[in-house]
Amino acid sequence: MNRMRLRGLIRKEFLQIMRDPSAIAIAVVLPFVLLLLFGYGVSLNARRVPLALVAPRSPQAQELLGGFEHSPYFVPRRYATMAAATHALVRRRVEGIVWLRSDFGRHVLARGNAGIGVFVNGVDANNAGLLEAYIRGVWLGWLSRQAQAQGSTLSVPVTVEQRIWFNAALRSRNYLVPGLIAIVMTLIGALLTAQVVSREWERGTMEALMATPVSMADILLSKLIPYFALGMVGTALSVAMAVWLFTVPLRGTLLVLFSASGLFLLVALGMGLLISTVAKNQFVSATIAIVTTFLPAFILSGFIFDLNSMPWPVRLLTHIVAARYFVAILQTVFGAGDLWPVVLANAAALCVMAAFFLGLTWRLSRKRLD
Amino acid sequence: MWPRIRALVIKEFLALLRDKVARMTMIVPPLLQLVIFGYAATFNIRDIPYAVYDQDGGAASHELLARFEGSSFFRRKAVLTAERQIAPAIDDKRVLLVIHIGPQFSRDLLAHRPARIQVIIDGRNSNTAALAGNYVNEVVQGFETEWAATHGWQAPPAQLVVRSWFNPDLLSRWFIVPGIIGLLTLVVTLLATGLSVARERESGTFDQLLVTPLGSAEILLGKSVPGFVIGLMEATVILVAAVFWFDVPFTGSLVALYLGLVVFLLSGIGIGLMISSMSVTQQQGALGVFLFMVPAVILSGFATPIANMPVAVQYLTYLDPLRYFLVILRGTFLQGDGAGVLGSQYAGLAVLALASMTLAAWLFRHRMS
Structure with a gap:
């Protein structure tokens, strides 16, 4: 060289x-x-996900749906019937459906363990999983607000406190x-x-x-x-x-x-x-x-x-x-x-x-x- | 006119496949990559390595930890005995998360007070961290439901019942493997067409081609056919492998899928020929193929959703043929779509195909002089 x-x-x-x-x-x-x-x-951070809401006009239902309306993750859209919401989900106009039956308010008042139907479009499996977690978060927030309103503690036995190191906001x-x-x-x-x-x-x-x-x-x-x-x-x-x-x-x-x-x-x-x-x-x-x-x-x-x-x-x-x-x-x-x-x-x-x-x-x- | 084009097509096939190494690099890697990527590209996590730091040691914490032991999502890697051991375990990536149960856990639960556990997760990969967090919540919820039922806790006023349609177990492979069909088909098509004009320019046969009675449209047609045929064949092989090897259910219409594939190939060929007509050297051709392919793959919605992108970038994706084809692939595979639902996707691809072919012909003539 x-x-x-x-x-x-x-x-x-x-x-x-x-x-x-x-x-x-x-x-x-x-x-x-x-x-x-x-x-x-x-x-991979989903924001403003279009979400169909099918719910009766009872105050208990409104209380829960408010959580979706105030969440930065969702753009809620109301649908009158499950059939219309299903059609929107299949056509990819919404990513998921939250469905409260017409007797939701009565069940909640009677502490009768009302079911909240959640349907997500699972084609994009990863996104669907994250969407489920966001919906769960809104639901947990609602539960604790309910418990506070009744002056009792949260009716969930274990609270998981998640600490994400290095990237707390999961950005x-x-x-x-x-x-x-x-x-x-x-x-x-x-x-x-x-x-x-x-x-x-x-x-x-x-x-x-x-x-x-x-x-x-x-x-x-x-x-x-x-x-x-x-x-x-x-x-x-x-x-x-x-x-x-x-x-x-x-x-x-x-x-x-x-x-x-x-x-x-x-x-x-x-x-x-x-x-x-x-x-x-x-x-x-x-x-x-x-x-x-x-x-x-x-x-x-x-x-x-x-x-x-x-x-x-x-x-x-x-x-x-x-x-x-x-x-x-x-x-x-x-x-x-x-x-x-x-x-x-x-x-x-x-x-x-x-x-x-x-x-x-x-x-x-x-x-x-x- | 037809015998002329036939002769040209034969010549183009020979130019593309005559060299043994060139033939191998066109055909073998896509098939190999399907198998490797099909297994590799998954967002589902299994065997999450975790460590336990249990300060409680009571019956309730044992019961909770047994649920983690029994879950196929988790694999215990270590048992910690002091708080200061948490940081090194996570820093060195030995574990993804640490479950920390405080000394009050069993006492709180038995006294009907809500108990807390702390989960420390490595957030370096935020998607994995979010998924792992979800799995932890699921395991804990299973524990809660049982504990609440057996220890006389009041049930919550409403429970979530979650169903996911089209992909009940949320297997990301069902989402990714159909995407790989589009990905590899695009690569093959671009390789077959992107360097074809520049190769003639460099070896000097371009001028010979120009003095033949062939018009520029005929020359471009001749150059399109091999890419189309090879793309169609490789896509078919990959399709068969996706269904029979990777067990991705195909629920929609095969006609709808092939209609999409044909228009997709045409738009890919159009873009390849455009790159090819623009470039003087093969290096420029390769650069052009790269410059188009990389954004086309990353911004197509293959791995990260288009909906998460800023609006300006979302508009840009309308120029990406893969974007439309991925919707067609996933729709026909998982959602049972027929051709009727996919009209706008076909239209987008057709516009791209027409525009790129026209532009390629124009560039070809323009660069000639």
């Missing part, structure tokens, strides 16, 4: 980046636009936005490098490079360094947006965050270089990059689907998805702080993967024409 040659190659690579502005667009504009869009767009953005940084960086890494080597092969400039005295390590390093620098700019931008635009609390330190990001970027770039070295054909390398990066990072990284809920063979498989380790670090550093057991274990895994991809790329890219 020769300093001067390497510097020359890096200069060449930078010039190439400057001439085709798509690389800068990928590293700077892309994270900005994607994070802006997804940061706002991706949320889904606080864990989704850090995860999004990992998704966006996966894309950047793959897009930046997946084609740079196969491009040289296809245009025939690789042969020209080989005829010069530079070594293969020089060539690879010259591809790695400029894109690493570009990628870190994109990361810094993403972190800034997460903290200032989406007001995600950052409890850990920037040093840990950026060290982990650098490590992950090495893995992402290494994977891109490997794809492009192996493929030697831009169509194939683009296809492999698209298929192996985005969807696995989206689904198998713990970004949105909990890793612990997956069956063990799939969980085992997630260990080869680099984004998994980065998402764990990001969610912990943002949400909880620099918890060393979590950070170090995942950083070690990233180190192994970076060494593997870069090492394999170096081994496979010999100066050889075949």
Whole structure:
């Protein structure tokens, strides 16, 4: 390896980046636009859910329904009959129905344990589960108001006091936005490098490079360094947006965050270089990059689907998805702080993967024409 | 005209599938991903790791904890003996939640006073935390109902009776797997069409194509067919796997689903050809495919509901063909929908297909000169 040659190659690579502005667009504009869009767009917090209410006009029923009207989670709509409400549920105009029978008031007055029928559209199972919990909350509030009005204590034997650590308001953005940084960086890494080597092969400039005295390590390093620098700019931008635009609390330190990001970027770039070295054909390398990066990072990284809920063979498989380790670090550093057991274990895994991809790329890219 | 197009279609199929590696990357990963993602993508949680910190030790707390032991949702990982052990257990992700029963628990209950328990949940993943909280409430409620009945507590004035339609056990797999059909079909279609024009431009065969008697509409038609055929076949295979492998019930009309699939494929191809006509190099084509695909997947309602998005972003999703197709898929799978109910979804897809095809043809001609 020769300093001067390497510097020359890096200069060449930078010039190439400057001439085709798509690389800068990928590293700077892309994270900005994607994070802006997804940061706002991706949320698991249901608000203002349209809810059908079918109830008699008795005061007891009104008292309970008031709870739904004042809740920020619901937009209640009154329906006269169950048939009309059912029709609205099937047509997705409402997400659920709360049904009080006409004798509801009488039953409540007689402490006769009146039934409250709740029907939710279960197609989106996750949302339906959350909706059930919101409805339960309104019901519990009503029970305690009833008990207070009668001067007695709540007629429920056990109250569960829930303490949610790290994210008391259960704001889904606080864990989704850090995860999004990992998704966006996966894309950047793959897009930046997946084609740079196969491009040289296809245009025939690789042969020209080989005829010069530079070594293969020089060539690879010259591809790695400029894109690493570009990628870190994109990361810094993403972190800034997460903290200032989406007001995600950052409890850990920037040093840990950026060290982990650098490590992950090495893995992402290494994977891109490997794809492009192996493929030697831009169509194939683009296809492999698209298929192996985005969807696995989206689904198998713990970004949105909990890793612990997956069956063990799939969980085992997630260990080869680099984004998994980065998402764990990001969610912990943002949400909880620099918890060393979590950070170090995942950083070690990233180190192994970076060494593997870069090492394999170096081994496979010999100066050889075949 | 037809023999010309047929020849072109054959050529396009060959261009797409001739290379063994290219063929493999088009066909194998989607099927593999269906199986992996079908298992991986779930919001249901089982075996929630938890720890118990029981300061009471009385009969009531034993009874309550036995219910957690017996639940398939929970798996006890540790028994804590001091308050200071709670934080490390949660911080290191050894447990998702800690159930803390205070020393007064049994005494309060036996004295007919409402008793409190504290549940500390790791909120780093707020969705998991909310679900775990719900499960805790369910277990506690089961305990309460029994305790109230056997110890002479007055019943509450009204009880909730919750039913969920179309998916009684709220299995998120029933929601996600039909979505994966749309997801993978979109990826395959975009891959088949998105790079096709740029590839010709780079290898120089584009000019040869232009001097043939084929018109630009015919060339685009020829480039659409392979994507359409491959997309249709892969979607069918994935559909069969969803029903027979993942046991997702198919309750609606197959005609309604295939009608949706055809319009969806056309709009996907239109967008792919649009990207393709715009890009000069394959790298730009790949970039375009990525730039369209990633938002199209994330904002489609595949994992997070569109209703939760801000209004401006919700309007943006009308440009996303996957958005409409997901409604068609889930409607025909779970809600027993026929074509009549889904009219507006077909209309949305048809508009997108028409607009993107027209734009692709225009761009193609425009970029030619």
